[in-house]
Amino acid sequence: MKRFVPFLILAAASILLAQAPNPVVLRTSAGDRPITSTQQAGQTLFAADDVITLLGGTVVHDATGFRATINNTVAAFGPDSQVGVVREELIEMPIAPVVIDNRAFVPWQFFQGFLSRAMDHDVSWDPGTRVLSIRPAQHAVVAVQVSVTNIEGISKVVLTLSAPAEYTMTRDPDAYTIHFRGMIRPPFGEQTYDDPYLKKATFIGNDLRIQFKVPDVVGDAYRLENPFRIVIDFRKGAAPAPGTPSPVFGTRSGESPGIHTIVIDPGHGGKDVGAIGTGGLMEKDATLTLCRKLADALESRLRTRVILTRTDDSVVPLDQRTAIANQYKADLFLSVHLNAAVVKGAHGSETYFLSLDASDELARKAAEVENAAPRTTPSASTTDLRLILWDLAQQEYLNESSRFAQDVQEEMNRATGVQNRGVKQAPFKVLVGATMPAALVEVGFISNPDEEAKLKSDEFQARVIDALTTAVERYKIDYETRIGVIHPTATPPPAPAANATSAAKRSGT
Ligand SMILES: [Zn+2]
Numbered sequence: 001m002k003r004f005v006p007f008l009i010l011a012a013a014s015i016l017l018a019q020a021p022n023p024v025v026l027r028t029s030a031g032d033r034p035i036t037s038t039q040q041a042g043q044t045l046f047a048a049d050d051v052i053t054l055l056g057g058t059v060v061h062d063a064t065g066f067r068a069t070i071n072n073t074v075a076a077f078g079p080d081s082q083v084g085v086v087r088e089e090l091i092e093m094p095i096a097p098v099v100i101d102n103r104a105f106v107p108w109q110f111f112q113g114f115l116s117r118a119m120d121h122d123v124s125w126d127p128g129t130r131v132l133s134i135r136p137a138q139h140a141v142v143a144v145q146v147s148v149t150n151i152e153g154i155s156k157v158v159l160t161l162s163a164p165a166e167y168t169m170t171r172d173p174d175a176y177t178i179h180f181r182g183m184i185r186p187p188f189g190e191q192t193y194d195d196p197y198l199k200k201a202t203f204i205g206n207d208l209r210i211q212f213k214v215p216d217v218v219g220d221a222y223r224l225e226n227p228f229r230i231v232i233d234f235r236k237g238a239a240p241a242p243g244t245p246s247p248v249f250g251t252r253s254g255e256s257p258g259i260h261t262i263v264i265d266p267g268h269g270g271k272d273v274g275a276i277g278t279g280g281l282m283e284k285d286a287t288l289t290l291c292r293k294l295a296d297a298l299e300s301r302l303r304t305r306v307i308l309t310r311t312d313d314s315v316v317p318l319d320q321r322t323a324i325a326n327q328y329k330a331d332l333f334l335s336v337h338l339n340a341a342v343v344k345g346a347h348g349s350e351t352y353f354l355s356l357d358a359s360d361e362l363a364r365k366a367a368e369v370e371n372a373a374p375r376t377t378p379s380a381s382t383t384d385l386r387l388i389l390w391d392l393a394q395q396e397y398l399n400e401s402s403r404f405a406q407d408v409q410e411e412m413n414r415a416t417g418v419q420n421r422g423v424k425q426a427p428f429k430v431l432v433g434a435t436m437p438a439a440l441v442e443v444g445f446i447s448n449p450d451e452e453a454k455l456k457s458d459e460f461q462a463r464v465i466d467a468l469t470t471a472v473e474r475y476k477i478d479y480e481t482r483i484g485v486i487h488p489t490a491t492p493p494p495a496p497a498a499n500a501t502s503a504a505k506r507s508g509t
Contacts, residue, residue: 022130023035023037023130024036024037024044024046024130024131024132025129025130025131025132026046026050026051026054026131026132026134027131027132027133027134027135028054028055028133028134028135029135029136030054032131033054035047035050035051035054035132036050036103036105037105038098038100038105040095040098040105041095043094043095043107044107044108044125044127044130045095045097045098045105045106045107046105046106046107046108046111046132047103047104047105048066048068048077048097048103048104048105048106048110049103049104051111051132051134052068052069052070055070055115055119055134056070057069057070057071057118059104061102061104065077065078065079066078066097066104068114070114070115070118070119071118071119073086073114073117073118073119074086075091075110075113075114075118077091077097077104077106077110078097078104079096079097079098079099079104080096081096081097082094082095082096083319084106084110084113084114085433086113086114086117086118090319090323090433091109091110091113091114092109092113093106093107093109093110093113094107094109095107097110108123108124108125108132111123111132111134112124115134116137116164120136120137120166121134121135121136121137122134122135122136122137122138137166137182138182140163140182140183141182141183141184141185142161142162142163142165142180142182142183142184142185143161143162143184143185143187144159144160144161144162144180144184144185144186144187144203144208145159145160145161145187146158146159146187146188146191146201146208147160148193148195148198148201150195150196150197151311151312153235153236154233154234154235154311155195155196155197155198155233155234155235156231156232156233156234157198157201157210157219157231157232157233157234158229158230158231159178159208159229159230159231159232160227160228160229161227161228161229161230162227163228164228165180165181165182165184165228166180166181166182167179167180167181167230168181169221171219173215174211174212174215175209175210175211175212176209176210176219176232176234177207177208177209177210178207178208178210178230179206179207180206180207180208181206182206183206184203184206186203186208188201188203189202189203190202190203195213196213196214197212197213197214197217197234197235197236198210198211198212198213198217198234199211199212199213210232210234212234216236216237217234217235217236217237218234218235218236218237219232219233219234219235220232220233220235220307220328221233221327222323222324222327222328223327224320233307257480257483257485258331258476258479258480258483258485259304259331259332259472259475259476259479259480260304260305260331261304261305261306261307261328261329261330261331261332262298262304262305262306262307262330262331262332262333262334262472263306263307263308263309263321263324263325263328263330263332263333263334264291264294264295264298264306264307264308264309264334264336265291265308265309265310265321265325265333265334265335265336265430266284266287266288266290266291266292266308266309266310266336267283267284267287267335267336267337267338267370267430268283268284268287268337269284269288269310269312269313269314269315269316270284270313270314270315271315272284272315274287274337274338274446275338275339275340275369275446275447276446277446277447277449277452277455278447278449278452279449279452279453279456281446281452281455281456283337283338283340283446284313285313286338286446286455286456287336287337287338288310288311288312288313289461290336290443290461290464290465291308291336292308292311293461293462293465294306294336294465294468294469295308297465297466297468297469298469298472301469301473302469302472302473302476304472304476307324307325307328307330309321309324309325318371318429318430318432319429319432319433321335321430322430322431322432322433322434322438323433325434325435325436325438326433326434326435326436330436331436331437332404332436332437332438332472332475332476333431333434333436333437333438333439334404334408334438334439334440334441334468334472335428335430335431335438335439335440335441336440336441336443336468337370337440337441337442337443338442338443338444338445338446338455339366339442339443339444339445339446339447340369340445340446340447346445346447346448347444347445347448347450347451348413348416348421348444348445349409349412349413349416349421349441349442349443349444350366350409350421350422350423350424350441350442351405351406351408351409351412351422351423351424351439351440351441351442352366352367352405352423352424352425352426352428352431352439352440352441352442353398353401353402353404353405353423353425353431353438353439353440354398354401354425354426354428354431354432354434354438363424363425363426364426366424366426366442367426367428367429370428370429370430370440371428371429397434397435397436397437397438400437400479401431401437401438401439402423403437403475403478403479404437404438404439404471404475405423405439406423407471407472407474407475407478408439408441408467408468408471408475409421409422409423409441410471411467411468411470411471411474412441412443412464412467412468412471414467415463415464415466415467415470416444416460416463416464416467428440437475441468443455443464
């Protein structure tokens with residue numbers, strides 16, 4: 001019998017070997033190295049510390065999650081969340097990382113999102129050979145399409161790329177130049193435009209030069225994914241002094257502290273229609289109408305810069321809405337929605353700020369409804385919030401968001417004279433990732449026929465616009481007073497009564 005024992009051990013070992021997948025190899029310019037991996041829901045996950053350490057970085061684990069660092073670039077991620085964060089941008093993963101023996105295991109998409117930004121490297125995973133390759137980005141030839149449209153006084157230039165590309169921008173007194181780091185295939189050599197601000201676009205090598213027709217044009221740039229687009233909004237504004245280096249994104253750095261840029265987010269859009277009233281009013285249309293008017297009111301009354309996350313009936317994924325606000329370095333974010341009744345006969349407005357823990361059952365329900373927007377990217381559960389809350393310093397803004405939400409709610413109550421539904425906390429996805437005070441207002445119940453009818457009237461719309469403008473103004477003055485930008489004795493806040501009369505005056509606009 002003894003003779004069979006080695007045979008049995010061998011047989012058992014071979015069964016184990018047959019079941020265990022081959023080891024994963026990390027392939028870099030330094031050669032091949034085995035790394036630790038695990039299988040999870042049909043996906044291969046890789047030990048983050050193995051990969052990051054081999055590339056010269058670090059991974060640390062604390063009470064709140066994991067932080068990977070390479071070249072001073074930090075990526076934050078954690079179990080339970082399919083979204084990581086690097087440089088205020090989101091890394092989407094098909095499944096959430098897992099923790100085994102205190103080590104984080106992540107899908108290869110995490111490395112792709114992180115390393116492309118931290119070291120301009122490409123990552124690919126071949127499940128057949130079980131090789132994870134990490135190498136300097138190749139920057140293959142990228143096809144560029146250019147479109148120029150003028151909407152409401154803004155000339156929007158959209159560059160649609162066949163693949164993501166690295167680029168920088170510079171501005172001269174009479175032009176913007178986008179320098180692509182890799183090879184591009186331009187759609188034309190030169191194109192002139194019948195546009196109030198823009199004269200022509202010229203491709204020279206890997207540069208695109210956009211020349212202005214008039215002086216004093218400023219541009220704001222941001223990026224959108226899937227497909228990769230570079231969007232530049234040109235508008236009338238004071239050009240910087242010649243020779244001033246141009247920021248690629250936003251203007252917050254160097255600007256005096258305070259509330260200067262406000263992003264207004266009209267809820268829903270495109271095939272995501274939102275709630276629909278019994279009279280047929282669609283939330284996506286009502287929010288766009290309100291937000292366009294609100295943008296005008298804020299610009300003229302507060303002289304702040306206002307950016308809308310959408311200006312037409314287009315689909316904008318929830319995470320891109322705050323990404324736009326972050327790219328613009330906005331100081332305040334307000335998402336505008338209309339409620340659908342969870343309770344029959346419900347009416348009035350509600351204001352929310354972001355929290356993982358919904359303040360009551362109805363708040364949680366409201367968040368679920370708003371979060372259910374169709375997605376163009378892999379879905380991420382509300383547990384995503386756990387990660388982003390701690391990392392993105394949204395904690396830092398919760399107190400400010402709460403104050404802002406309070407101002408919004410009070411002004412809405414005053415203007416509409418309806419019952420106070422109050423300020424609530426709920427895990428609204430559209431507020432996730434905002435690196436500024438952010439709130440979401442449900443202006444009224446579109447599902448309530450009385451409120452639906454009111455929402456269609458210019459008079460009621462004007463009251464709402466005035467209430468929201470006053471709320472932003474109140475918050476701005478309150479905030480700027482607290483940080484010492486304005487002194488209460490020198491600039492007293494306007495009395496609420498004065499605003500009520502100005503509402504009537506402006507109701508025709
Ligand atoms: Zn909504």
